[in-house]
Amino acid sequence: MSAGFGLAHLPYAAVSHAGREFVAVRLGDDVIDLAALAVISPPPAGVDVSVLAAPDLGALMAAGPDTWAGVRAWLQGSLLSGPTAASIPLADVEPRMPFAVADFVDFYASREHASNLGRIFRPDAEPLLPNWRHLPVGYHGRAGTVVPSGTPVARPSGQQRPGPDGRPGFGPSRALDIEAELGFVVGAPSVPGRPVGTGDFDQHVFGVTLLNDWSARDIQAWEYVPLGPFLGKSFATSISPWITPLAALQSARVPLPGQDPEPLDYLMVEEPAGYAIDLEVDLNGTVVSRPPYAAMYWSPAQMLAHMTVNGASLRTGDLYGSGTISGAEPTRRGSLLELSWGGAESFTLDDGSTRTYLEDGDTVTLRATARGADGELLTLGEVTGTVIG
Known part of the structure; x- marks a missing residue:
């Protein structure tokens, strides 16, 4: 077996x-x-x-x-x-696609990932923005571009930062990236106007899937101020067709690494609220990173509570992503943006080629494992995608 x-x-x-x-x-x-x-x-x-x-x-x-x-x-x-x-x-x-995606929300729940991006883009400032430790930051994505593993990913085009003449450039992204994430699949809907508390997480979330939120960093960098990600994120999000039931992961639950300051009341959570799930990022046959989900600052229950605290309701098929999973060590960063430190430092694959971002023909595969009942190994369904020009 x-x-x-x-x-x-x-x-x-x-x-x-x-x-x-x-x-x-x-x-x-x-x-x-x-x-x-x-x-x-x-x-x-x-x-x-x-x-x-x-x-x-x-x-x-x-x-x-x-x-x-x-x-x-x-x-x-x-x-x-x-x-x-x-x-x-x-x-x-x-x-096949396991369910019809109703809505897609992606979070930004790794302190290490958010801190790395702060250091890359704001090297002379505090890495984390003031709101980050108080709420799970997220954006509303595009459900219609969530695709099952194996679907080719077309390199997107869009506007990019202006050149010397002050006019923005336009063309295919040259900073195409991946984000290694977990996706949480909502089964039971909720009532509009009635927030879902952290204690009701397992009453609504059916299961977990590996998720790759493909990202065009050059398009994202020009468009995201002031309203956040849009075309740099909405072209493709890949998920595994295999959904691990939440019940299978009960033995993988672990305490969060610690939250300071203490969250507001609606975000308080009973421990253990995190999950010990170990991911692997494979680029063209080379494992370039091993991100640990146990390091995530915000729990999936807190993400769900924040997503509904304004009265927004859940629908069957809602999908929300954890955001990029990154650990403290360079070998545990869950995006090429971090692995190449903003494109400034190339890394080498087993075939001798180097990368900062993805090239046409590159294939990315995410894998993950956890421990189930009696310590039995659980292998989450992998998610893979190949970049086409």
């Missing part, structure tokens, strides 16, 4: 096989057709079988935490002996 895909994990996906589109979980090197399994081994009475027969995860996500728990317990019991007649070889199915 492939390491990281045992009963403690059981990640979900929407897949195609033999002309059918259906929901499945991965177990080792097989996928389990949930609708077929329900015929062989009927789920408990509290589980609506129709959510298992849908073409993607939307119906299951919307069903809420009681159904999520019931389905997970049923799967773990039914699959205790291994593959069944509902099993299909992983190599025979085609993963």
Whole structure:
């Protein structure tokens, strides 16, 4: 059995096989057709079988935490002996976009990442802006450009900083970057006008996916003042088609590294609120960074609470990203902007070539692992994308 895909994990996906589109979980090197399994081994009475027969995860996500728990317990019991007649070889199915993205919000929750950017762009000033330690900073992205792993990423064009004549330049980005992130997938919606507290995080968030928020730094640098990221971010965000259920990560929970000053009341969180998830950034076969999610300053529960504190409601399929995950050491930085220190310092790949930012034909793959129940390894579904001109 492939390491990281045992009963403690059981990640979900929407897949195609033999002309059918259906929901499945991965177990080792097989996928389990949930609708077929329900015929062989009927789920408990509290589980609506129709959510298992849908073409993607939307119906299951919307069903809420009681159904999520019931389905997970049923799967773990039914699959205790291994593959069944509902099993299909992983190599025979085609993963698809797992759910329809309703809204996409991306945060900026790593103190190390935010501090590095402050030092790069404001070397003579305090790295963190005054609001950063008081709230999870974020921006509202573009749901329609969230794509599944394997989708090629076209190099975007846009305006860039003015030249000597004072007119902005225009053309393909020459500072194309990645951001290694976790994405949190909202299942159960909320009521408009009613904020979601940090204690209700696991009542609304269905699962976790690896996320690469592709970024055109030269376009971003010219456009972001005063309203923040726009075209430099909205052209593509890649996610893994495999969604790790939040319940699988309970044993990976760890305390936050510490928050000073103490957050406002609506952002107070019960520990452990962080997650020990170790990421890996692979560029053309070279691992260039290993970002640690455990280092993140703001927790996903705090991001969710801040996102809704003004009364904004959650919808099934909302997706929010953690922002770039970076550690204190240079080898743990989750973006090329940091690895090349603003493009000033190139780094070398295993084939001898050097990079500051991405070139056409480059392939970036994000991987991650965590520990599940009884210390069992969990391998999150990877997300990959290749840059095309």
